[in-house]
Amino acid sequence: MAARTVVIVGAGPAGTRAAERLVAAGLRPVVVDEAAASGGQIYRRQPPHFRRPPAALYGFEAARATAIQQAFDALRERIDYRPQTLVWHLWEGDAHLLNGASAERIPYDALILAAGATDRIMPLPGWTLPGVFSLGGAQIALKAQACAIGERTVFLGTGPLLYLVAYQYAKAGAEVVAVLDTAPPTARFRALPDLAARPAMLAKGLFYTAELRRRRVRIARGIVPVAITGSDGVTGVRVRDADGSERQIACDAVGLGHGLRSETQLADLARCDFAFDAVAQQWLPVTDADGRTSTPHVYLAGDGARILGADAAELAGRLAACAALRDLGIAVPDGEVERLRAALAPMARFRRGLDTAFPWPAHFAAALPDGAVVCRCECITAGELRSAALDKGAPEVNRAKAFSRLGMGRCQGRMCGLAGAEVLAAALGVEVSEVGRLRGQGPVKPLPLATGLPA
Numbered sequence: 029m030a031a032r033t034v035v036i037v038g039a040g041p042a043g044t045r046a047a048e049r050l051v052a053a054g055l056r057p058v059v060v061d062e063a064a065a066s067g068g069q070i071y072r073r074q075p076p077h078f079r080r081p082p083a084a085l086y087g088f089e090a091a092r093a094t095a096i097q098q099a100f101d102a103l104r105e106r107i108d109y110r111p112q113t114l115v116w117h118l119w120e121g122d123a124h125l126l127n128g129a130s131a132e133r134i135p136y137d138a139l140i141l142a143a144g145a146t147d148r149i150m151p152l153p154g155w156t157l158p159g160v161f162s163l164g165g166a167q168i169a170l171k172a173q174a175c176a177i178g179e180r181t182v183f184l185g186t187g188p189l190l191y192l193v194a195y196q197y198a199k200a201g202a203e204v205v206a207v208l209d210t211a212p213p214t215a216r217f218r219a220l221p222d223l224a225a226r227p228a229m230l231a232k233g234l235f236y237t238a239e240l241r242r243r244r245v246r247i248a249r250g251i252v253p254v255a256i257t258g259s260d261g262v263t264g265v266r267v268r269d270a271d272g273s274e275r276q277i278a279c280d281a282v283g284l285g286h287g288l289r290s291e292t293q294l295a296d297l298a299r300c301d302f303a304f305d306a307v308a309q310q311w312l313p314v315t316d317a318d319g320r321t322s323t324p325h326v327y328l329a330g331d332g333a334r335i336l337g338a339d340a341a342e343l344a345g346r347l348a349a350c351a352a353l354r355d356l357g358i359a360v361p362d363g364e365v366e367r368l369r370a371a372l373a374p375m376a377r378f379r380r381g382l383d384t385a386f387p388w389p390a391h392f393a394a395a396l397p398d399g400a401v402v403c404r405c406e407c408i409t410a411g412e413l414r415s416a417a418l419d420k421g422a423p424e425v426n427r428a429k430a431f432s433r434l435g436m437g438r439c440q441g442r443m444c445g446l447a448g449a450e451v452l453a454a455a456l457g458v459e460v461s462e463v464g465r466l467r468g469q470g471p472v473k474p475l476p477l478a479t480g481l482p483a
């Protein structure tokens with residue numbers, strides 16, 4: 029068999045299981061991850077000199093974290109692993125890599141994108157103040173460095189991570205002042221039939237909430253965030269309760285987030301077709317059941333394809349590897365693929381339940397004051413975005429980007445793209461699906477000026 033180069037982007041649960049399956053078939057995949065160690069977001073490893081046991085770091089997921097990390101470590105000699113390496117561009121069958129200031133171009137026969145997700149944020153006045161962290165950022169501070177983001181923290185937004193991170197902070201001994209959820213109080217009950225697809229996950233969610241209550245953490249649902257207050261740092265959060273009354277809650281840090289968004293820029297650079305996903309309320313790359321995209325020999329797995337969580341990411345990683353193997357002419361038993369597909373089915377139902385229980389608060393975009401910052405890299409306000417739509421005639425987000433510089437900065441729209449689209453759609457009075465999505469551009473993240481790029 030001629031040597032085949034399969035590049036996997038991401039060494040989280042999806043990338044690890046994809047690599048494992050390719051190795052089992054006799055290949056030596058290139059596994060690239062910008063992180064210093066494997067594990068991805070959920071099973072992120074602590075720095076080498078930290079000694080917290082898995083149970084302290086990963087809670088209920090300790091056994092799973094250990095299993096996935098050991099699986100990756102067992103592969104180390106049989107894969108070409110590139111830690112601390114960014115895939116910054118894809119171009120005509122080549123993956124462009126950057127490690128420090130040293131760049132490299134790897135032509136691939138197949139490419140598996142397992143790039144995961146990032147926080148999804150609906151801005152509000154004050155969200156760019158020092159002391160405001162995304163929920164993921166707050167969790168990383170705790171998980172990687174054993175640090176809290178403040179002395180008195182409010183967790184604001186919605187989604188399972190809101191309760192999980194608040195619980196993790198409380199358990200670690202930090203003061204959690206309140207958990208303020210934008211989801212309507214009744215949404216959880218409507219979601220129950222779908223959430224029941226994964227009873228163990230549902231039970232974990234209920235446990236986190238019960239533990240927060242036991243620790244006397246204030247939990248409020250159906251709140252409308254008004255502002256994060258302070259001048260050179262956070263001093264509090266102003267919210268409107270479900271009954272319409274407004275109140276100020278004092279704190280010195282805020283963990284903010286409204287679920288996750290799939291990291292899709294590389295799929296865009298690989299020229300994959302996208303379609304609007306009504307459940308995720310996001311444009312996502314189109315794939316078949318096994319992760320094949322519309323671009324030959326490019327596959328998606330894990331949260332980068334659709335937010336289904338870590339267990340689903342493992343299954344999807346294996347499935348994408350099976351699809352790549354088959355397309356390279358390497359046999360894969362039918363039974364294996366069928367089993368993986370069947371195991372994934374309840375995950376999608378559970379996801380639908382989560383989206384019902386913790387809906388993305390799109391309607392807040394219309395009420396965002398003109399002066400509120402939407403794009404924090406370029407400091408573009410909601411008013412400037414509305415003006416791009418109404419005064420300059422931008423009918424979709426890429427035109428609005430050209431007029432306003434929304435999404436043109438360091439994050440390339442990862443942080444502001446989805447909220448910016450909501451502001452634009454509300455200003456134009458159309459569905460968010462109609463204003464399109466910010467197209468990915470290489471480099472997906474900034475490169476140092478000193479980078480010597482390969483020819």
Ligand SMILES: Cc1cc2nc3c(=O)[nH]c(=O)nc-3n(C[C@H](O)[C@H](O)[C@H](O)COP(=O)(O)OP(=O)(O)OC[C@H]3O[C@@H](n4cnc5c(N)ncnc54)[C@H](O)[C@@H]3O)c2cc1C
Pocket residue numbers: 037038039040041042043060061062063067068069070071113114115116142143144145146147163164165167189192288291294329330331332336337338339341472
């Ligand atoms: C901040 C955050 C915190 C989370 N915390 C939890 C939690 O506590 N519990 C839970 O159940 N779920 C959590 N989730 C969800 C969970 O992490 C995912 O469901 C799961 O990790 C998905 O696995 P994955 O392999 O698809 O992606 P990930 O685990 O996210 O792995 C993707 C990997 O790709 C790498 N990568 C991305 N882009 C590039 C690039 N261009 N070049 C090189 N490398 C790249 C990243 O460094 C990362 O290691 C969290 C998600 C996020 C974003």
